[in-house]
Amino acid sequence: MEVTAQQAFDIEKIRKDFPLLEQEMNGKPIIFLDSAASSQKPAQVIDRLNDYYRTGHANVHRGVYQLSQEATTAFEEARELVRQFINAPSEKEVIFVRGCTEGINLVASSYGRKFINQGDAVLITAMEHHSNIVPWQMICEERGAELRVAPVNDAGEIDLDALYALLDERVKIVSLVHVSNALGTVNPVKAIIDRAHELNVPVLVDGAQAIPHTQVDVQALDADFYTFSGHKMFGPTGIGVLYGKEKWLEQMPPYHGGGEMIKTVTFEKTTYNELPHKFEAGTPDISGVIGLGEAVKYMQSVGYDNISRHEHELLSYATEQLKQIEGLRIIGTAREKASVVSFIVEGVHPYDLGAILDKLGIAVRTGHHCTQPLMARYEIPGTVRASFAFYNNKADIDALVAGINRAVLMLK
Amino acid sequence: MNQINSIQDEIIDEFAFFGDWMEKYEYIIDLGKSLPLIEEQYKNEEHLIKGCQSQVWLHADESEGKVDFTADSDAVITKGIIALLVRVLSGQKADEIAQADLYFIDKIGLKEHLSPTRSNGLVSMVKQMKMYGLAINAKSQ
Numbered sequence: 001m002e003v004t005a006q007q008a009f010d011i012e013k014i015r016k017d018f019p020l021l022e023q024e025m026n027g028k029p030i031i032f033l034d035s036a037a038s039s040q041k042p043a044q045v046i047d048r049l050n051d052y053y054r055t056g057h058a059n060v061h062r063g064v065y066q067l068s069q070e071a072t073t074a075f076e077e078a079r080e081l082v083r084q085f086i087n088a089p090s091e092k093e094v095i096f097v098r099g100c101t102e103g104i105n106l107v108a109s110s111y112g113r114k115f116i117n118q119g120d121a122v123l124i125t126a127m128e129h130h131s132n133i134v135p136w137q138m139i140c141e142e143r144g145a146e147l148r149v150a151p152v153n154d155a156g157e158i159d160l161d162a163l164y165a166l167l168d169e170r171v172k173i174v175s176l177v178h179v180s181n182a183l184g185t186v187n188p189v190k191a192i193i194d195r196a197h198e199l200n201v202p203v204l205v206d207g208a209q210a211i212p213h214t215q216v217d218v219q220a221l222d223a224d225f226y227t228f229s230g231h232k233m234f235g236p237t238g239i240g241v242l243y244g245k246e247k248w249l250e251q252m253p254p255y256h257g258g259g260e261m262i263k264t265v266t267f268e269k270t271t272y273n274e275l276p277h278k279f280e281a282g283t284p285d286i287s288g289v290i291g292l293g294e295a296v297k298y299m300q301s302v303g304y305d306n307i308s309r310h311e312h313e314l315l316s317y318a319t320e321q322l323k324q325i326e327g328l329r330i331i332g333t334a335r336e337k338a339s340v341v342s343f344i345v346e347g348v349h350p351y352d353l354g355a356i357l358d359k360l361g362i363a364v365r366t367g368h369h370c371t372q373p374l375m376a377r378y379e380i381p382g383t384v385r386a387s388f389a390f391y392n393n394k395a396d397i398d399a400l401v402a403g404i405n406r407a408v409l410m411l412k
Numbered sequence: 413m414n415q416i417n418s419i420q421d422e423i424i425d426e427f428a429f430f431g432d433w434m435e436k437y438e439y440i441i442d443l444g445k446s447l448p449l450i451e452e453q454y455k456n457e458e459h460l461i462k463g464c465q466s467q468v469w470l471h472a473d474e475s476e477g478k479v480d481f482t483a484d485s486d487a488v489i490t491k492g493i494i495a496l497l498v499r500v501l502s503g504q505k506a507d508e509i510a511q512a513d514l515y516f517i518d519k520i521g522l523k524e525h526l527s528p529t530r531s532n533g534l535v536s537m538v539k540q541m542k543m544y545g546l547a548i549n550a551k552s553q
Binding site: 355358 | 441
């Protein structure tokens, strides 16, 4: 009998893959609802890292000896896994970085120095994470360019008409978030990319919150740059990916100088290595890359269809349950949302709520979520954010709701 | 023993009566709710200590080598802990404030609120209180 994907998704079996979910916090079984900050790791990834350090470690792209060649093979196999995962045309376009933040900084700095000049503009949106604001502010200041910000409506959706009005021939790049970390909004990046391409403006997509939940096909999106972090997609911390179209990457100067990124060095003149190595100066995070490859395999074994179906169930259940709490207001009510619920409770400070939930073993994020301009837009100091991964279940949400009720009783 | 430490010991004794974290938190929350800690005029940008999570306002007044503190926060648990800090440090001699070892926070099981990673403004507030102590003490020497 054929096993359908739906049958294959066994939440209890999946939960057992994540050793941390069996831990306690403050003496209570942990209810982990902060995967948008960083996800937990399956045993498969942890074991792969362990195995690599115990039996397979050597520097890559350098040694003639067997161990180094095996490490290099494992490293480059992981690149190929990532390439297939996001459907990039070539492994030359898959650059390993420390994370999404470095991916954006790399493009802002390298693309910016080459293509952004006095009087030009960079277009972002009001729902960006600080990591997709500050690098652009820095390069705009340096190059004498203007930073334009497309507004967000009350529901937490980008005002597309306003964005298109800001998009003109002075704009040299658009950089926007695929899924908002603070609101959960899924942005119509494909439509925005198409519109920008009509003016030959490239688009960078910050995919940090999208990749754990949604299948990303960089060719279907036609994104010029797409960046994400490994640690939010069940891989190790300190590793991430920047996908870039070859036509841009070839024209961009290197970001960091050092070993690995060079072809020849003399004191007079250095020539640079081919892509992707041109952007990978120094010994890379080899174990991180190998662990990331394992995380890709793990996600593929779970399957995006299962992930999305399960997470959407959790999102609607959570939204429904949370709405029943008196005085609770959900911040971010976009039509298209990923499994993130941000909320405030009238008369209760997010910090106080978070501090009590912590004592109950419930891990949520509180504060401004590194999106201060967005919080200012809603005139709130911050929110409490519960974010779900496919390893969460309805019992986690029930615990959250009970925890909030208890905290509110104490605080009000 | 200086007064700062005797007040700290008093607080430790009081907290010994609480059975669990719930009771402690309820007490802190009550402290946070009940006290008007600072005059409205000082709740401004100049007196603001910004944390990532909560905000704190701190004002200091000097008289005869002693420092009186008033403070506030937008979060009630933070405010309750401020009430304890003010109880310990306010009205004390400047040099003793500067050198105070605030061991009571750890002893009453609230040290996570005074951890830099919480970023609730309290660590900066304690630093600021000690700075006032230091500055006023230096001035009086």
